Amino acid sequence: MEKIKIQNRPFGPFPTMLVGADVNGKPNYVTVGACGVVSLKPMLYISLKSTHYTTAGVKENGYFSVNIPPADLVEQTDYCGMVSGKRIDKSNVFVPFYDESGKAPMIKECTMNFLCKVVQVIPIDDFEMFLGEIVAVYVNEECLTEGKPDPLKINPMIMMGASYYDLNQLLGNAFKAGLKISEGK
Ligand SMILES: Cc1cc2nc3c(=O)[nH]c(=O)nc-3n(C[C@H](O)[C@H](O)[C@H](O)COP(=O)(O)O)c2cc1C
Incomplete structure (x- = not known):
């Protein structure tokens, strides 16, 4: 198979997540692809441009939420990545909910929500990477x-190139699909 060399740019896949933070007393939401695990600890990273409206809220409160929008929220999710809370109030795009700490708004319409406490901030060019416990x-x-989060029901969106995709199907189980090779079957 021939390989074609193309531009030095990331292409994905990236998760499509909505990060929530209170800014000036109101919930604000930003779409991110830069989000993921950093170690075996219960921790997520997000990377936000320093000038984003949400970034100020994350810094001020020391908390952020990461929300998984299901595929049917593609329009609202894209919208939150197109307009800034600096100019347009995004607080009514979703219904927020808070846990008892009241530290960051989570999104009712999203199928899964993670509340994270900032434990480290790493400046990267004009972005800041927030590590959140x-x-x-x-x-x-x-x-x-059967009591466990089901990826196909959570129905997340994956971003690749400049488009969003859903999960479509189960391909195999982690730490099992490779057994055929490791056991030489
Ligand atoms: C699909 C998609 C992914 C994005 N990923 C990121 C990201 O990972 N980090 C980031 O800082 N901005 C990202 N953006 C841009 C912000 O979502 C966008 O600039 C947003 O309007 C900022 O909102 P705010 O100023 O209200 O915080 C992304 C936008 C889209 C549409």
């Missing part, structure tokens, strides 16, 4: 199968 996780009851 996961302090609470919520999932919609109808997204559970």
